Amino acid sequence: MTLPGQKTKIVCTIGPASRSREVLARMILAGMNVARLNLSHGTFDEHRENIRSIRTAAEDAGLPVTILLDLPGPKIRIGTLAQEPMMLQKDETVTLVSAPATDDPALIPVDFEQLPQLVSPGSIIFLSDGFIQLRVDEVAEHEVRAQVVVGGPLLSRKGLSLVGGGGILAVSALTDRDLECIEFGLAEGLDTFSISFIERAEDIRKAREYAARSGKSIRVIAKIERQEALLHLDEILRETDGVMIARGDLGVQIPIEEVPSAQKQIIQKANILGRPVITATQMLMSMTDNIRPTRAEVTDVANAILDGTDAVMLSEETSIGKYPVETVAMMAKIARSTEMKRTSVGTGCNLLDYFRVGRGREKITINDVVSLNVIEALDALGIRFVLTPTRSGNTPRNISRFKPEAWILAFTRNPGTLKFLAFSYGVCPFLIRSEKEYWHGAILDSIRDSELIRPGERVVLTEGVSPGREGTDSLIILTVD
Numbered sequence: 415m416t417l418p419g420q421k422t423k424i425v426c427t428i429g430p431a432s433r434s435r436e437v438l439a440r441m442i443l444a445g446m447n448v449a450r451l452n453l454s455h456g457t458f459d460e461h462r463e464n465i466r467s468i469r470t471a472a473e474d475a476g477l478p479v480t481i482l483l484d485l486p487g488p489k490i491r492i493g494t495l496a497q498e499p500m501m502l503q504k505d506e507t508v509t510l511v512s513a514p515a516t517d518d519p520a521l522i523p524v525d526f527e528q529l530p531q532l533v534s535p536g537s538i539i540f541l542s543d544g545f546i547q548l549r550v551d552e553v554a555e556h557e558v559r560a561q562v563v564v565g566g567p568l569l570s571r572k573g574l575s576l577v578g579g580g581g582i583l584a585v586s587a588l589t590d591r592d593l594e595c596i597e598f599g600l601a602e603g604l605d606t607f608s609i610s611f612i613e614r615a616e617d618i619r620k621a622r623e624y625a626a627r628s629g630k631s632i633r634v635i636a637k638i639e640r641q642e643a644l645l646h647l648d649e650i651l652r653e654t655d656g657v658m659i660a661r662g663d664l665g666v667q668i669p670i671e672e673v674p675s676a677q678k679q680i681i682q683k684a685n686i687l688g689r690p691v692i693t694a695t696q697m698l699m700s701m702t703d704n705i706r707p708t709r710a711e712v713t714d715v716a717n718a719i720l721d722g723t724d725a726v727m728l729s730e731e732t733s734i735g736k737y738p739v740e741t742v743a744m745m746a747k748i749a750r751s752t753e754m755k756r757t758s759v760g761t762g763c764n765l766l767d768y769f770r771v772g773r774g775r776e777k778i779t780i781n782d783v784v785s786l787n788v789i790e791a792l793d794a795l796g797i798r799f800v801l802t803p804t805r806s807g808n809t810p811r812n813i814s815r816f817k818p819e820a821w822i823l824a825f826t827r828n829p830g831t832l833k834f835l836a837f838s839y840g841v842c843p844f845l846i847r848s849e850k851e852y853w854h855g856a857i858l859d860s861i862r863d864s865e866l867i868r869p870g871e872r873v874v875l876t877e878g879v880s881p882g883r884e885g886t887d888s889l890i891i892l893t894v895d
């Protein structure tokens with residue numbers, strides 16, 4: 415048993431820059447915990463190959479990697495360009511045509527037939543999360559002519575949105591394509607999906623019900639990337655297994671200046687319920703092309719950690735960037751340094767006060783009380799390890815939400831629980847093979863053998879898993895001999 419270098423979990427989007435086994439292996443060693451495959455890009459064949467490579471690389475490295483499949487959702491995207499990048503210059507006129515692809519390098523295909531009905535002269539179109547802006551001049555039956563207001567390089571399959579929140583198909587968040595993607599994932603033996611543009615808890619239930627028809631249960635990360643999701647945040651958090659602050663789309667769907675406060679609110683509410691939360695998009699964006707990040711980016715990563723995020727995510731940086739491995743290593747370095755200073759610099763959200771003296775006191779559960787007591791014991795006695803036998807993963811997650819300095823070693827027989835703990839801060843999960851290994855004696859034996867714990871050191875153990883009992887209602891503090 416060796417401990418990871420940092421407690422914050424690192425999610426990396428895999429693409430052309432990182433899909434080789436060699437690069438994947440180096441990213442795993444640098445600290446990647448979760449490989450995200452964005453099913454909005456590439457083909458099922460490509461992703462099947464990616465899944466194979468990730469599994470092999472993880473096996474070779476001897477470290478666990480969880481695969482997250484990100485569903486496309488009802489997002490309007492441009493199609494496949496004849497040449498990429500297509501360089502758009504300020505003031506030039508461009509033509510958008512409704513088509514999935516084009517051979518004409520002067521045209522921008524848009525993978526959405528009704529585009530001409532959606533805009534009128536004067537409408538502002540954002541491409542690529544708002545990096546590129548166009549103003550519509552003329553609308554014809556199948557095409558739209560527009561002037562470039564802000565230019566830049568455009569790549570195939572980038573998102574298209576309209577000022578004022580347009581650019582999402584008005585249908586349910588879960589599209590037919592998403593259902594096909596769930597089926598693809600289940601057939602590949604995967605069960606963790608992030609759902610894009612969800613509006614309500616109902617969207618998550620639909621995905622679960624769809625998987626249940628094939629007798630499977632799935633784990634869901636709800637992507638918060640539109641106003642409606644913020645309005646229904648409480649019901650979404652209750653239903654979901656985890657949550658992602660998808661700042662790319664969120665920053666064009668709501669006023670961009672509201673993204674930071676939304677981030678803090680989502681993190682705080684997710685922490686209260688013990689749902690792992692991922693902060694995503696543009697975290698180290700400049701490392702897509704440069705070997706060093708900006709001060710602002712480093713500060714963004716550190717602040718997300720201090721806000722209480724469980725995981726941080728890389729997108730372009732690792733999917734198409736020049737320095738995927740260096741970016742993961744930088745992320746890990748920022749995380750490690752920030753975690754060490756977390757107590758001395760203080761954090762934005764004091765969850766302890768929420769439960770002890772705040773609104774949380776009214777709704778407090780026995781599990782909350784136990785996790786509060788664990789935190790109390792860790793602090794008072796300077797304990798470095800909590801050992802949690804768990805079936806569902808709830809006990810380690812409830813402790814993790816307080817972002818303690820101690821490591822949470824989780825022991826489970828359930829491979830799905832193990833995989834999903836890859837999203838929780840400070841949790842180091844281990845697979846055990848029999849019911850007997852849930853017993854305290856067995857857990858202590860394995861930890862003694864690992865040499866992680868010094869003889870004479872105190873640890874906290876949460877109650878063992880026993881048949882017919884739900885939740886954790888006790889903890890023991892003991893000295894390892």
Ligand SMILES: Nc1ncnc2c1ncn2[C@@H]1O[C@H](COP(=O)(O)OP(=O)(O)OP(=O)(O)O)[C@@H](O)[C@H]1O
Binds near residue numbers: 455572729733734
């Ligand atoms: N499998 C892939 N193949 C090719 N390019 C990819 C792949 N995955 C990601 N990319 C590139 O990396 C960029 C950033 O990835 P990201 O996952 O954030 O996608 P996105 O297009 O912004 O959409 P989303 O809102 O779904 O995240 C993509 O826009 C795309 O250019």
Ligand SMILES: CC(=O)C(=O)O
Binds near residue numbers: 662
């Ligand atoms: C990750 C994602 O979907 C976004 O930032 O929009």
Ligand SMILES: [K+]
Binds near residue numbers: 454484487610
């Ligand atoms: K997606």
Ligand SMILES: [Mg+2]
Binds near residue numbers: 610639660662663
């Ligand atoms: Mg998005």
